[in-house]
Amino acid sequence: MNKIINRIFSFFVLAIIIVACDTEIENIPLQEPVVRDAQYYENLRAYKKSKHQLAFGWFGGWKATGTSPVKYLRNLPDSVDVVSIWGTWHSLTPAQIEDLKYVQEVHGTKVTFTIFSHNMANFPGNFENIAENIPAAAKAVADSVFKYGYDGVDFDHECSGSDLFNKAVNMTTLLREMRANLGEDKLICVDGFIEKITEEGWQYADYAVAQAYGTSRPSSLQSRFNTVSKYIAPERFIATENFESYWSTGGVNYADPELGTIPSLIGMARWQPEDIAEGQHKGGVGSYHMEYEYNHTDVEYKYLREAIQIMNPAKK
Template sequence: MDKIINKIFWLFVLATIIASCDTEIENISLQAPVVRDAQYYENLRAYKKSEHQLAFGWFGGWKASGTSPAKYLRNLPDSVDVVSIWGTWHSLTPAQMEDLKYVQEVYGTKVTFTIFSHNMSNFPGNFENVAENIPAVAKAVADSVFKYGYDGVDFDHECSTGDLFNKSVNMTTLLREVRANLGEDKLICVDGHIGKITEEGWRYANYAVAQAYGTTAPFGLQNDFKAVSKYITPERFIVTENFESFWSTGGVDYEDPELGTIPSLIGMARWQPEGIAEGQHKGGIGSYHMEYEYNHTDVEYKYLREAIQIMNPAKK
């Protein structure tokens, strides 16, 4: 009996050793590193021209010099579609001009600059703040676009009573005149009080950018879209979060009907306007002070990257 037990014991030990030495390779999915060669960038530029949901953002602190990678446009995710320079957009250095040209020509990224559309004092040129000067200031805006090689302009329309461009007739005239000077190939975006733009005004602007900061549920985004839905298609409507305040968490807590509580930028990426036709979609998403997201210690711009992937899943 002892011999039988001893034999069973050694058979068990041998089986254990064999199992521990099993060299069969597990079926682990590995992603090959992306090869950023000429073909990659050709495909990237083609993607930018295709029909898809856009990634937009306001970029502050642009220097294109020094040791901080966050100060360079070229260190943004290359799948970002439109960047609007926040802050000093004029008097560009050679380094900034080179950085601008690089992302435009290599990545296919569009770059605009932001102007506060309150009064003439915010516009290029030293114009008296009267409506009669709107054609002249519109030409000055267009001249600046061409001078520096930008792809258009973004009007931050947050004016109030007493401001020249708070009057809808003046803002409509500005948009009409800027479009006439820019031509059809340049971008005109309007953010801020997008509900104040007239039906005619939206004939000249490409995108309505909603400052949907701190939005906690889909109905908030839907209400923002209602402000302009009479005049523009959903493809021209972009929603944005405030990453000056909420970059580290990807936004505020947002209640998604399927996933529950998620970061608001991710909720914005998943959201589509109610009642749109099959095949339609929102214009895209974006963030204010997008450059703050470079500070993530794991993946730079991780929430922006995730949002882009949700809207436009990469082909395997």
């Protein structure tokens, strides 16, 4: 990370201050190099609490040990808002617990974990996959959130056929029970088949995370948003690209109406839903296997950083 700190944070990382005379939060210009002192992190945490478009990502291979910086949450770009652990999220080591607390308390980052929702055998407790077990399974998930100190849960909802949670009533029950157990302060995200979530279900879940993988045009993003727009505001819709496949190029070729062909993650960052009210915006953008972007030889996480800068420009 040291090779990029002095070169890029003045361009990509957002900094803010709380104006002494009121509560307004403003972007401020950065000087080079960035000094990561107590004031910097106070500003960063305040920025995370402000109204803005979010940077989201699924993070795999989390170890928080060894010499490779990519194994640590703390080496993600400072302005990432929400991370969902992909892979083993339980049985955390002391090093992982310390890394988790650091990004939460110092960076103000929210960290969830991802569970496949098609079968409760994937849930803590390995429940038999019958509807009667939904309340107990939801409590087990919530207990794990609190046990490890996570900020919530992300359900990868890719159910089909005879899967228990392919029935809307069962998924609605799961989300209702999750909210009852977690309270109002924890995050519930749903990704995958977000169009299958009911109006009531969206009363309990916070964000619809669209797996908009390989999206090549704004109309495709709009179509995905249209599947949930009756139930949620634009600020709760997050579009994501597959960086397990496309990290090196920032996505696929995307036809931007103003810039022409650009990387799809950058297109997602520039896109806004049609016919939204003044002052509204989409929820944000993100990437699957965000950690792959550490492999860029010029700027680590460069496309994610550029997307953040587009959505929430810092003053030069």
